[in-house]
Amino acid sequence: MKKMFLAILVCLAGITGAHAYSAKGMVAYKKLCKQCHGSGFKGAAMLTSDGWEEMFASEAEKLKSAHEDYDEAMEVLRSPYFERRLDALGKFLRDNGSDMGVVRSCDGLNCG
Numbered sequence: 380m381k382k383m384f385l386a387i388l389v390c391l392a393g394i395t396g397a398h399a400y401s402a403k404g405m406v407a408y409k410k411l412c413k414q415c416h417g418s419g420f421k422g423a424a425m426l427t428s429d430g431w432e433e434m435f436a437s438e439a440e441k442l443k444s445a446h447e448d449y450d451e452a453m454e455v456l457r458s459p460y461f462e463r464r465l466d467a468l469g470k471f472l473r474d475n476g477s478d479m480g481v482v483r484s485c486d487g488l489n490c491g
């Protein structure tokens with residue numbers, strides 16, 4: 380019985396993970412960055428995937444220094460929610476960077 384339950388869990392995880400982007404990261408983007416940088420895919424296209432990789436290295440050190448003159452942005456970047464969603468957000472942005480050839484509008488789950 381326990382095995383069955385596990386199997387179902389693994390299945391569900393597979394389905395949720397099947398999207399080409401991190402929905403969790405997208406939600407985090409909407410909550411944290413959209414107010415200043417526009418919709419998700421537009422925001423992600425600010426940088427290339429390598430650029431995002433750099434921005435999110437060492438706990439998003441570079442991203443923080445890019446915002447250090449903007450108190451409102453720093454409040455967001457210092458929030459516990461940002462810390463928790465750092466990886467998912469970084470993945471979403473990398474996967475949709477300007478060099479990834481992503482052109483999306485709405486896909487039934489999210490509008491970008």
Ligand code: HEC
Pocket residue numbers: 408411412413414415416425426434442445446449451452455
């Ligand atoms: C309160 C507004 C605000 C919020 C919130 C905010 N930013 Fe920014 N962001 C700015 C401003 C202002 C700049 C500086 C723009 C400039 O220098 O031209 C900036 C700069 C940047 C840059 C540098 C762009 C470049 O060309 O070097 C990146 C990348 C960036 N933001 C990503 C993000 C991400 C990701 C988030 C969410 C975690 C975020 N920002 C949240 C206002 C904000």
